[in-house]
Every structure is written in C-alpha cells, then in structure tokens.
Amino acid sequence: MFSKILIANRGEIACRIIRTARRMGIRTVAVYSDADIAALHVALADEAVHIGPAAASESYLSKERIMAAAWRSGAAAIHPGYGFLSENADFAEAVESVGLVFIGPSPGSIRAMGLKDAAKALMERAGVPVVPGYHGDNQDAAFLAERATEIGYPVLIKARAGGGGKGMRRVDRLEDFAAALESARREAKAAFGDDAVLIEKYLMQPRHIEIQVFGDSHGNVVHLFERDCSLQRRHQKVIEEAPAPGMTEEMRNTMGEAAVRAARAIDYRGAGTVEFIADVSGGLSPDRFFFMEMNTRLQVEHPVTEAIAGVDLVEWQLRIAGGEPLPKTQAELAVDGWAFEARLYAEDPSRGFLPSTGTLSHLRFPDGDTRVDTGVCQGDSITPFYDPLIAKLIVHAPTRQAALVKLTRVLQDTQVAGTANNLDFLARLSQQADFVAGHPDTGLIDREAETLTAASVPDDIALAVAAIIEAGGMTRSLGGDPWQALGAWQLWGEVNRPVVLYHSGGHTNCRVIAKGQVLFSVHFDDRAVGVRIVGAGGGDCHVEIDGRQISADVFQMPHGMTLFLDGHTHHFHRPDPLDGVEEEAIGGDRLIAPMPGLIKIVRVQEGDLVAKGQALIIMEAMKMELTLTATRDGVVESLHVGEGDQTSESAVLLSLRPEDAQ
Ligand code: ADP
Secondary structure, X not given: XXXXXXXXXXXXXXXXXXXXXXXXXXXXXXXXXXXXXXXXXHHHOOEEEEEEOOOHHHOOOOHHHHHXXXXXXXXXXXXXXXXXXXXXXHHHHHHHHOOOEEXXXXXXXXXXXXXXXXXHHHHHHOOOOEOOEEOOOOOOHHHHHHXXXXXXXXXXXXXOXXXXXXXXXXXXXHHXXXXXXXXXXXXXXXXXXXXXXXXXXXXXXXXXXXXXXXXXXXXXXXXXXXXXXXXXXXXXXXXXXXXXXXXXXXXXXXXXXXXXXXXXXXXXXXXXXXXXXXXXXXXXXXXXXXXXXXXXXXXXXXXXXXXXXOXXXXXXXXXXXXXXOOOOOHHHOOOOOEEEEEEEEXXXXXXXXXXXXXXXXXXXXXXXXXXXXXXXXXXXXXXXXXXXXXXXXXXXXXXXXXHHHHHHHHHHHOEEEOOOOOHHHHHHXXXXXXXXXXXXXXXXXXXXXXXXXXXOOOOHHHHHHHHHHHOOHHHHHOOOOHHHHXXXXXHOOOOEEEEEEEEOOEEEEEEEEEOOOOEEEEEOOOOEEEEEEEEEEOOEEEEEEXXXXXXXXXXXXXXXXXXXXXXXXXXXXXXXXXXXHHHHHHOXXXXXXXXXXXXXXXXXXXXXXXXXXXXXXXXXXXXXXXXXXXXXXXXXXXXXXXXXXXXXXOOEEEXXXXXXXX
C-alpha cells in the first residue's frame, strides 16, 4: 500500500478522501489555490502544496502544477476525486508516465467513455441497450435538425463531451431547434472546449438509475447495486437514494449485469458508475432501461452506496490502485437498509437558484448519526471560483420511510446563515407527496417548482419573536443593565413600538407592546400574539406562546437577522434605503450583476426598445450561464459593459428609461 498520496482536488471530496487515507495509515498531501489557503482540506491533510491562483484553469486543472506538487512532496499516487482532472485521460497518462499511480481506471478506459457518442456506439456493440438517437460525426446544423425530426420531438441535444448537465437542451419543436443547438454548443465550447453534440429521444418523466461498479487489475468486476438520482434540477442531481424505490430483484440483476458487461468491455479498473435512464411510463421494467454514459471516477453521491453496502469505496479505490484484488465478491455483497443524500448548496431557490457567495457566518449541523461530508466550516467563504456546495447530508435507516423521516429532520435542524441556501427547498422536497410515495422522476422538481421554491412568509410565531427582537425586547427582558434597557425604551416615550419586518415574502407591519419585563403582545393588522420570554442568551431564546414553549436560535448580522425556529429558517433583512434591493424587487431602471462573473453575450445596444422579461445579457458565473432579463419595458439608455468584460457583484450593467421619456 502507498505510504503517501496526493489529492488533486478540494472541498468536501478532498476532505472525505483524506479521512479514509488517514484511517488506513496513509499520509496525505493537499493542493490549494490562492482562494483556498485556509480551506478545511488544507488543514486536514498532513502536508499541503500551493498550486496557483484561484481560477481552476490555473490551479486544480493544471496538470503540470499538480504533477510538480506530487514530485515535490514525494507522493506515490494521485487521487483525482471527482470533477477537475478526474476524467482527463491525458492527465492519467502523464501521471503513469513518470512512474506514479493514478487512483482510477487506465487512460484507455477513460478515453473509451470520455465522449458520449463513442461510448454509446461501444455499448451498442457490447450488447448494452442505449437511448435511441443520433450519435454520429456529422455536425451540420441542418443535418442534425433532420435527425431530430426523424427521432421525433421532444429531443435532447447533448454535448458529447458533456458533464454536469452542461451543454444539454431539451427541444420540443423544430422551430426551437436551431437556437437550442447554438446555445448548447456555446455552453459546451466554453465548458469542455468541444462543441460536438448528439441527439437523443427525450424520454418523458423517466428515472435516472445508475449502477456502481468496481473492477480490479486481476480481471474481477462487481456491481454494488443501484442509486436512484431522479430528483434533478437542470439535469443536476439534488437528492439521491439507494436502493431505487420499486426495484425488483430481477431488474436489479439485469441492470447490474448490463453494467458489469459495460465495465468489462473496457477492462475497467477502480470505481465507476454506469448511468441508465429508465422509461417508467409502465412502471420499472427490465426491458426499458437504456445506457446514457459511464462516469469513470467516484461519484458525488457515492455515500448512499457506502451506507447500504457497508463498504468504504475510497478504501476500495486505494486498495485496488495498490494492486490488491476486490475486497468482496458479488455473492458477498448485499443491500442493507435505505440511504438518502441531499446536496446543500449556497444558492437561492426563490431567485431561480442563483448561486450565492459570501461568508458562512453561522453553520451548524445536527448531532446524531447523520453523515455530513463537507469542505467548509463556519466562518469560511463560498467564493465565485468553484461549486457552491456547502455539504452533503447522508442518512441511513432500515427502511425507506424511516430514512426519509431522518432526512427531513436533518434538513430542518441544519442551520446556515450568511449566504442564501437551498435548505428549505430540500426540506420541502423531502416531504413532497410523489417522492414520499416512492415515485421520483426527473421532471418532478420542475413540475412542483412553484410550491418547492415559493418564498415562505413567516408564520405569526416567527413574526412575533422577530418583532420583539427587533424592538430590543429580548435584551430588555434578559436583564443586563436594567437602567440602560429602560432608558432605551423611555426614549420612545412608551413601551409600545412599531416594527417593520422585511422578509422574502414581502414585509409585515406590527406593533410591539411590553406588558411587563418578560410579557409582550405583538399586534398585526387584525390579530395579536401574546409572548412570554422564558429565557434568552447567547443566540438562543425560549418563549411561551399560547401555552406552548418554543425555542429559537437567533443569528444577528449587520444587515439583518436569521431566525431558526421550528425547523424553518427565516431571514429578516434591514433594507438600506440607498441600496438597489427595493428597486430590483419592483422592476427598476438598472440591470445589476447578481454575482461576479464574465459577460458572455450582450443582446442589445443603446437605444434599443426592450420588453419586460426579454433576455438582455448572458453572463457566466460560478460555472453557470445566467440570463439576465429586462425588469420592465423600456429603452436601453446606457450600456456599461461589453462582451468579454469581467464584472463584480452588484455592478450596474445597463440602465433603462421608460419608452416615452427622453
Ligand atoms: P451529464 O453527463 O451532463 O450529467 P447525462 O447524460 O448523464 O448528462 O444526463 C443527465 C440527466 O439528463 C439525466 O440524469 C436525465 O435526467 C436527463 N436525461 C439524459 N438523457 C435523457 C433523455 N434521453 N431523455 C430524458 N432525460 C434525459
């Protein structure tokens, strides 16, 4: 076994690999960019080597710098994690050519599965069912449009070099094909440097079911059952589970055997995932699943497999890369219970899942037997340079129902303040009726988007607690210096204060009336809530409302406060009348960059007439393409950016004026 390995990655996966290596007595070397000097993975590793600036292309994606770091540190092997260089055959080859071990498959296996078109052709030959469509070389737009018509709409355009849902567009009608093709190609070119595409029949409401496979260098291949990753948004996985609901032993065996056949066809070594799409219009059926692609690395969602199979997949990877045979045979593997994983992201579901940056000023995960895979700690920042993943939350229980109850609980008890995040969305999703009933499909989130992402108006209890805090009532009732507290109240003349609470659902006017040191009555337009403060301090407050005791955690920030109450997160902001927040909400004159990024396309010129909702500027930020639209009808008065410009957060990109104003 290796005595020292280098981990060519960052974030949660680097931390996760370090933990297993340490348990096995292997020393670890982390690499880091300028943005990650104080990152958790750097602190956890035995050694760390700086590899360049924040931009991934000059650090985590630089083969040369990573190889140099490996040499310098004397590591015998390189673990690529997922993303970055993990599926880069040239990198694997370069590593091997200098006598180091690449912890993963051979460069040949990676290449065979690297492009979706060639992989599909190869799988067809190996007798693995593939999604019907066109995966040839001809990339002429008119020719592809003809193939789409032949396949029958809806179709899916996929970048052959694609990954992470990028360069993928569903097209419903011939009229939309050309524009979708252009945009898929543009995204593919930017993300992968290759704009070739394939066209597939778009399956309606399918399920994404994938099989974990493992091969060793002695010719053995096993599968470790399936994961259902059907809960997706923009083709990206949101909550994954293992096993798949409704899976029969017959179908599991058929899919498992097909996946093993796929792996054998390319002499596969190490951890891999064969992704299938299942047409479930008539229920799960062994004759209606199709190969989509094979990922020749560890997947983000591997922990659910670890939970139900009772194995450590990173340990398997290390042992196999060290030349050992597979630790278990197929007959020794069995499914134990049920597991879910939810991906907690710094993104704002109520604003189209816009990635968010900022400092995680408060971050608390629940105690108990939840597995939390994270690469950040409280106080760390989510930067615009990498994925805005905060953590993966993994639960395991004997049955699906028990595991789902645990999942909801964990999502409700996790606390994040400082950046927007998708906790509330995930908690609602974990309780969504079709999902709870065991019927996830890839279209579920889109269909239910409105309910899942609606801004939540805080209930009266949350409003009342927030209002008392805003009015200074918690400090007063907590004692401290009673004279000072009293003085503060006296400034207002009487113990009766108006408070305006601004929240994601709008704002609420209320009045806080103190009836004693710990007794308050909070009045809204047509109703009032009586609150007794039982205790408070250090960010916790304990109140009694209507004969029920309630605990809340309060987190104050310069521009607002976050209240964690009854499993919900409520953020109240204090608007600065001089900033653009209000303007944006009502559809103002300025188009503002929601985050730092690169201006890719400017669709308008000064003087152009635009309509509300019209796409004006396309920017690339946090590895995503964002379309910025007109907040209202008007004329472009001034344009402040051009294509190729780098922009900072909150920068004014263009200004509009009403059509008739001069
Ligand atoms: P990527 O490599 O970018 O992740 P995949 O080929 O793995 O792309 O597909 C990602 C997701 O897109 C799938 O999980 C599925 O939800 C959806 N998808 C892919 N192919 C089809 C198809 N032919 N019909 C319907 N949905 C599809």
